[in-house]
Amino acid sequence: MGHEILYRVGSWNGLRWTGTTQLKPNPVYTYEFVSNEKEVFYTFDIRNRSVPSRMVVSPSGDVQRFTWIDRIKSWSSFTAGQLDRCENYDLCGSYASCNISKYPDACKCLKGFTPKSPGEWEILNWTEGCVRRASLNCNHSDGFLKHEAVKLPDTSNSWVDNNISFAKCEKLCLNNCSCTAYANSDVREGGTRGCLLWFSDLLDIRELAANGQDLYVRVAASELEQLSEKKRVIIIVTCVVSAMGVLVLGWIIFICKRKLRIQGKMDNSRDINDNNEESKTDEMELLIYDLNTIANATDNFADKNKLGEGGFGPVYKGTLMEGQEIAIKRLSKCSGQGIDEFKNEVILIAKLQHRNLVRLLGCCTQRDERMLIYEYMPNKSLDYFIFDKTRRELLDWSKRVEIIGGIARGLLYLHQDSRLRIIHRDLKASNVLLDNEMNPKISDFGLAKTFRGDQTKGETKRVVGTYGYMSPEYAIDGVFSIKSDIFSFGVLVLEMVSGKRNRGFSHADHNHNLLGHAWKLWNEERAVELIDQQLDYSSSSSEILRCIHVGLLCVQQGPEDRPNMSTVVLMLGGEGSLPQPRQPGFFTERNLTEPEITINEITISLLEPR
Structure with missing residues (x-):
């Protein structure tokens, strides 16, 4: 069956493994690394033998050390081998390093190298690594670029001599055409002795905040010249600035400060919110799942x-293996969506945190696979209940109004409270998932768009979404804004009240869709007839009619007439009077023998994801 490397602690440098920051004196155990002509081994000993301790390797390859806590009668995790996704062996491929603080763009090529497959890097698949920008000359014109504080590369194809001077290491590497890098093999006593050479592609490098080592990577002379030129430019600029004198420099500082003060007055409140939001998102963890792990989890x-x-x-x-249930969305080879939607969702939803948004746990990009891994929602999606005659009986009015309110709060977060203004563009019943307590969570951000600053709308020639939920201005002209999502929300509200789909709705007296039917009943003061007959609404009729009223306000033909989401939340929870709605979009009666609208490149979901 062969084998696969999952995790590597790094080479031993006389004090510690170069890839771990955890190996230091502690009250639980001692450790020792022995390497000589006869043997190489690592050993540890428990300081207090009355305290049981054990190391465990899980079936997925995770390594953990546990100690027994007698007070709670349970094993407690003391250390773990793999603390984050940068610990995954060779995550970034050859000649690249991993920096967990830069996630989702965790991988970058070493200086003098460029991605081998730029298209794959765009979708966060780094496995093919990087290649040299310029070929080596295999002579003394080659040189070395220093990379500070890193976990040294895999030493499977390396050579070490702890007895020679480190000063000779560079020359030894330069004299061998196959040598790709060198480093100090023993950092004790100032690192004056010991040489480690590599003779193949450099794999499994990561940047470390502490306890990393310096790595010297061989590059062509042209790369050294480019770097030298950049340094010369910096030196020249520094000298020019110095020669300008205190007066001129003071004038520049004055202008800069003045500009910053003006900008600060304009953006102070927004920047504070953005910084707070950014500090939260930087702490988020998004796992890179192994394909075998996902295959085993799904049989x-x-x-x-x-x-x-x-x-x-x-x-x-x-x-x-540990019992956690997950949902895996797997990109189909014949999907109308693709790598753009995949990347969009990975980058976007990983930065969002709200109780009414589904949580993305990680992704898998091994081989040709593109998979997204979410928290599992045991009650599937809203359409599973609301459009089924039997199951929708489980949703009484109190639960339906809770779900409507949760969706509204989730949209409010996307439109107003998140770091970026986010337009979902595909809000529908099947994209609202329900947890074990039937709380709603908006999902599927593959088609979402972000706005910055004062931008309020955008246009596209590729209209994507789902029939029955798209606003008129988006479906016909490709114009989208937060008001597009408001329209979709209004459709969803009317579907929740009636238990009927907007698209595919039929009535014996007319050929309107659900929106037209609701508008007709509203004008005839018969809106109560829209309410799902399976609902006991005797004590809640006024609240239900208010929801119908809000729904009709959200689906008005003109986007300028629709309320924003903060107003919608207030209207749903208030008791005051509401403005009269105007005619909804797509009110004209349909010719049921012809398509309702014709749109190029539209995404139509038939069997919906749960």
Whole structure:
């Protein structure tokens, strides 16, 4: 069956493994590394033998050390080998380093190198690594670029001599055409002795905040010349600035300060909020899952674990070895969506945190796979209940109004309270998932768009979304804004009240869709007839009619007439009077023998993801 390396602690440098910051004196155990002509081994000993301790390797390859806590009668994790995704072996490929603080763009090529497959790097698949910008000459014109504070590369194809002077290391590497890098093999006593040479591609490098080592990577002379030229430019600029004198420099500082003060007055409040939001998102963890782990969790994507399928591809339920249940959305080879939507969702939703947004746990980009891993929602999606005659009986009015309120708060966060203004563009019943307590969570951000600053709307020639939920201005002209999402929300509210789909709705007396039917009943003061007949609404009729009223305000033809989400939340929770709605979009009666609208490149979801 072969083997696969999952995790590497790094080479021994006389004091510690170069890839771990945890190996230091502690009250639980001692450790020792022995390397000589006869043997190489690592050993540890428990300081207090009355305290049981054990090391565990899980089936997925995770390494942890546990100690027994007698007070709570339980094993407690003391250390873990793999603390973050940069610990995954060779995550970034050859000649690249991993920096966990820069996630999702965790990987970058070493100086003098460029991505081998730029398109794959764009979708966060770094496995092919980097290649040299300029070929080596295999002579003394080559040189070395220093990379500070890193976990040294895999030493499977390396050579070490702890007895020679480190000063000779550079020359030894330069005299061998196959040598790609060198480093100090023993950092004790100032690192004056010991030489470590590499003779193959450099793999599994990561940047460390502490306890890293310096690595010297061989590059062509042209790369050294470029670096020298940059340094010369910096020196020249520094000298020019110095020669300008205190007066001129003071004038520059005055202008800069004045500009900053003006900008600060304009953006102070927004910057404070942005900084607070940024500090939260930087702390988030997004895991890179191994393909074998996902295959095992889903019984190799067995049909019995398939939850549904949408425009992106099939969705599976999975159970990890530790018992955690997950949902896996797998990009289909024939999907109308693709790598852009995949990247969009990974980058966007990883930075969002709200109780009414589904949580993205990680992704998998091994081989040709593109998969997104979410928290599992045991009650599937809203359409599973609301459009089923039997299951929607489980949603009484109090639960329905809670779900409507949760969706509204989630949208308010996207439109107003998140660091960026986010337009979902595909809000619908199947994209609202329900947790074990039936709390709603908005999902599927593959088609979402972000706005910055004062931007309020955008345009596209590629209209994507789902029939029945798209606003008129978006479906016909490709114009989208927060008011596009408001329209979709209004459709969802009317569907929740009636238990009927907007698209596909039929009535014996007319050919309107659900929106037209609701508008007709409203004008005839018969709105109560829209309410789901399976609801006991005798004590809640006024609240339900208010929801119908808000729904009609949200689906008005003109986007300028629709309320924003903060107003919607207030209207749903208030008791005051509301403005009269105007005619909804797509009110004209349909010719049921012809398509409702014709749109190029539209995404239509048939069997929806759960």
